[in-house]
Structures are given as structure tokens and as C-alpha cells.
Amino acid sequence: PPAQKPCREMTKSETVFCGKGKRGGNVMIEQIGGDFLQWLRGFYYVAKRGSVTQAAMEMGRNQPTISHQIKCLENEFGVALFERSSGKMEVTPEGRALLEKAISLFETVKEMKSEIQGDKLEQKGKVIMATTHAIIHFFLPRFVVEFRKTHPLVDFDVEGGGLEMILERVESAEADFGIANLPEVPEPFLYHNLFETALKLIAPKKNSFSLRGRLTLDQISKAPFIAFPRSSTLTPFVENRFLEENLNLNVVLVLNNYESVKKYVALGIGIAILDDYALTGEDRKSLDIFSLDHFFGK
The missing domain is CATH 3.40.190.10 (Periplasmic binding protein-like II)
Known part of the structure; x- marks a missing residue:
């Protein structure tokens, strides 16, 4: 068969064929307008926070930028992704379906970078954690020290308090995760056993x-x-x-x-x-x- 033409910049009306699929056929790449991944990123944080203002603060962007990203994404799909009448940005059924796909997509992008860059990929960012004062004082230090040795660009933001605070921070997504010692984990939290204590x-x-x-x-x-x-x-x-x-x-x-x-x-x-x-x-x-x-x- 003739060699495939190299991928090139797409115009609004184009559909591009590039490379081979798993079954040997051409892979069709449809035109996607604008900075689609950034739109999805803004959508993810608004869905996570339930607020454009809070999403903008977490992303380090201004509010109009995030609002524009949501508008562009809704125009792209032709559906409303949020219900705005309640005073809070509630995700619609279409938005929930997109959110699942967006999370999966970002995980795939992360895997791609990891596979291609290998050891050159250096993790960076901030880990936000809610836990008890006892765990902060007695349990965490050696693990944070060891983690920082291999991941020096990762920072920690750790808040100590009681069980109610820990659950509230995790449920509201103000913390990435929590660590607590409790006999039963309430719904709808997911959990993993970390260690045994007596x-x-x-x-x-x-x-x-x-x-x-x-x-x-x-x-x-x-x-x-x-x-x-x-x-x-x-x-x-x-x-x-x-x-x-x-x-x-x-x-x-x-x-x-x-x-x-x-x-x-x-x-x-x-x-x-x-x-x-x-x-x-x-x-x-x-x-x-x-x-x-x-x-x-x-």
C-alpha cells in the first residue's frame, strides 16, 4: 500500500488519516477545536470543586478563563455539562459521563509520558493530606523524608485534626486523601489499609x-x-x-x-x-x- 502522508495541521472541515490501527486499517483522527485538553482540565476542576471560583484558585488561573473553557467545551459537545440554577455548579448526567472519560484520558496521557520519558520524567506538585496529630508526629516523618529523597519537587500540605475534619476535607476534595485509625469506613469513601496498630x-x-x-x-x-x-x-x-x-x-x-x-x-x-x-x-x-x-x- 502507498505510504501514509505525515500528519499536518487541520482546518475546521478536515478529517485526517494518520498511521495504522490495531487491525491494520487507517486511524481516523477527527478535528477537535481549540485547546481541548485545557478545556477538559478546567472542566475537571470545576466538577471537583463545584465552583468556578474555587477551581480557578486551585489551578492558578483567573475565573473568566475557566468560565470560557467550560463554555467552549459545552459548545464542542452541544450539551450542558453543569446545572447552574442551584447556586452551585452541579454536574449534569452528560457531565458525569464526560468526567469519567476525562479522568481516564488524563491517566492515559500520564502513562504515555511515563512510558516515553521513562526515568527522565520527574514528578512534581503538591500532596494535600488530612490526618490526626498523632500520625503527623509519630508515623509520617520517616515516610515523608524517604519520599522527598526520591521526589524532591513534590511538596506536602498536611493538616491535623479529628475524624470529622479528616472526613470533611476528603469529601470536599480539599485534601487528596486522609489517614485515620477507625474501625469502619463510612460510605462513600474508598480506603486502603496502610498499617496495623495496637x-x-x-x-x-x-x-x-x-x-x-x-x-x-x-x-x-x-x-x-x-x-x-x-x-x-x-x-x-x-x-x-x-x-x-x-x-x-x-x-x-x-x-x-x-x-x-x-x-x-x-x-x-x-x-x-x-x-x-x-x-x-x-x-x-x-x-x-x-x-x-x-x-x-x-
Whole structure:
């Protein structure tokens, strides 16, 4: 067969044939007006944020530019991609179908760049994360350090807080993802298990609360207890376990910081329950530490 003509710039009315398809036939590339990928990118961020203003802020563009991209895309397809009457940019059924295709397309573009550029492709950007203060302080540092060694152009924006904040940030897409310790993940969140942690009870060294050996929930409930706020991921979980045995914790102090909790326990104010990843070698020397696996598992 005759050699294919090289691809050239298309006019408005042209259809171009270029190269061979999987079955040996010509591949038809239809004319697409304007900067189509940029239009799709603007559409994606508006759909993600539900607002042209917020999309423009995240993209570092001005609002009229994003509005123009959406208008061009709607003209290209001849359909409305957003419902604008509610005061928020709600994606229409046609818009949802396009959003799925757009995400798939951007993933394909990313794969193309990765395959062609290989090791020359250097990842850059910002990772936005919502998690607990404990995970920020005790769990994340070594992973962030190692990641930054191989990806120096990637920055991190990490916000610490309680479970409600974490879920809100992820649901609103203000965070790329969240990390939390919770027994069940509510709908409609997707999740992946990252690591296992066990709960430990900590008490003052040679404590005076009659806590020795294999503890019972009844013993623990009678000792003065230092708790985290109910907005934390840990307190509701622990309280519910005691309520199953018709027991209540004897809470004498509430603190929202792991280091503060450990300090007050060491001073003899009371006992506490926390994740074992928050315990350092020094803590194990200065505190009595008891396993609670027979109550909570991992």
C-alpha cells in the first residue's frame, strides 16, 4: 500500500488519516477545536470543586478563563455539562459521563509520558493530606523524608485534626486523601489499609492504681483516666468497648495531644490508652505499658 502522508495541521472541515490501527486499517483522527485538553482540565476542576471560583484558585488561573473553557467545551459537545440554577455548579448526567472519560484520558496521557520519558520524567506538585496529630508526629516523618529523597519537587500540605475534619476535607476534595485509625469506613469513601496498630494502656511507673499483669476492663474503669476529646478517632472506639461491658471510664482529664497525655500520665495524674506507634523507647523506660490486644485486637 502507498505510504501514509505525515500528519499536518487541520482546518475546521478536515478529517485526517494518520498511521495504522490495531487491525491494520487507517486511524481516523477527527478535528477537535481549540485547546481541548485545557478545556477538559478546567472542566475537571470545576466538577471537583463545584465552583468556578474555587477551581480557578486551585489551578492558578483567573475565573473568566475557566468560565470560557467550560463554555467552549459545552459548545464542542452541544450539551450542558453543569446545572447552574442551584447556586452551585452541579454536574449534569452528560457531565458525569464526560468526567469519567476525562479522568481516564488524563491517566492515559500520564502513562504515555511515563512510558516515553521513562526515568527522565520527574514528578512534581503538591500532596494535600488530612490526618490526626498523632500520625503527623509519630508515623509520617520517616515516610515523608524517604519520599522527598526520591521526589524532591513534590511538596506536602498536611493538616491535623479529628475524624470529622479528616472526613470533611476528603469529601470536599480539599485534601487528596486522609489517614485515620477507625474501625469502619463510612460510605462513600474508598480506603486502603496502610498499617496495623495496637492499643496500649500506659500508667505511671510502679503505679498506685493496682494495675498489674493481665488487666481487666473493670480494673481499668476504676482508675483515673486521661482521655482524648470525643472528636478524636480513638475515644469513641475505646468508650464503646467499655459500654459493651456496661462500664464507664473514670475520666479526670481531657487532652488533645499525645505528648501531653504521656507527660501527665508520668506525673501520676492517671492512666491512658493510645496507639503503640506513639510510644518511643524513652516512653517504655519511664512508663508502665500494658497490652490490650485481648480487648481490642489490632
